[in-house]
């Protein structure tokens with residue numbers, strides 16, 4: 001069938017067996033998503049919607065379940081940044097190739113059929129992007145009919161990818177830096193742990209792990225193996241600044257958090273970052289899940 005969103009010709013549809021008014025669609029651009037009967041009917045008669053296709057794909061890659069109906073397009077696109085400038089699109093192509101072993105070894109074939117995966121609206125727009133990728137030296141290009149090309153990564157491409165891709169993008173571990181004040185245990189267990197686990201990842205807090213090594217080297221090696229760091233500045237502990245600095249030096253993303261009533265104590269070096277200021281367990285957990293998924297840290 002034709003994908004109702006990106007118009008790819010060979011999408012697959014499975015009707016839900018229990019008679020519910022929704023179908024499951026598998027598309028090479030959009031990924032896997034569910035769609036209501038009325039949305040399917042409406043969108044099938046419309047032009048392709050590459051921005052919605054791109055947003056569904058990002059959510060699918062983060063293992064989120066997407067259900068599209070006639071009213072929730074905005075909700076599905078919420079928090080997803082669509083690359084618009086040539087450089088942003090080029091970087092997203094580079095990241096994609098670099099983080100997929102099959103594309104790294106065999107290259108990426110980019111054609112009119114799959115440009116929606118990279119938020120490219122039409123083939124005319126593809127040409128300047130291919131030109132840019134070639135000129136900047138990230139890829140070797142073999143062009144073929146219909147404006148498509150096979151892209152194979154170069155040494156320059158790998159070098160640049162290493163500087164922009166999280167070095168631990170395959171790790172499931174998330175390091176949590178925070179005060180060990182027992183009053184905050186509930187925050188660790190009920191907000192942070194639950195949010196991280198909901199995103200398919202595993203939190204680690206150093207006081208909860210058995211270790212024989214000297215504490216500092218243990219902390220550093222645990223941070224080095226983590227995908228990202230959650231730094232909670234409540235109680236303003238020096239250790240949290242130290243661990244954050246180490247993570248930044250390692251090129252790892254950091255999510256900054258602090259209890260609303262403690263935010264006045266944060267040192268000026270870090271207080272310009274985008275903090276999650278939480279009031280209680282529930283809102284902290286919700287905001288944390290949102291931040292992890294919206295920034296693609298679990299995809």
Ligand SMILES: [Zn+2]
Pocket residue numbers: 003004005006007008011027028029030031053
């Ligand atoms: Zn599609």
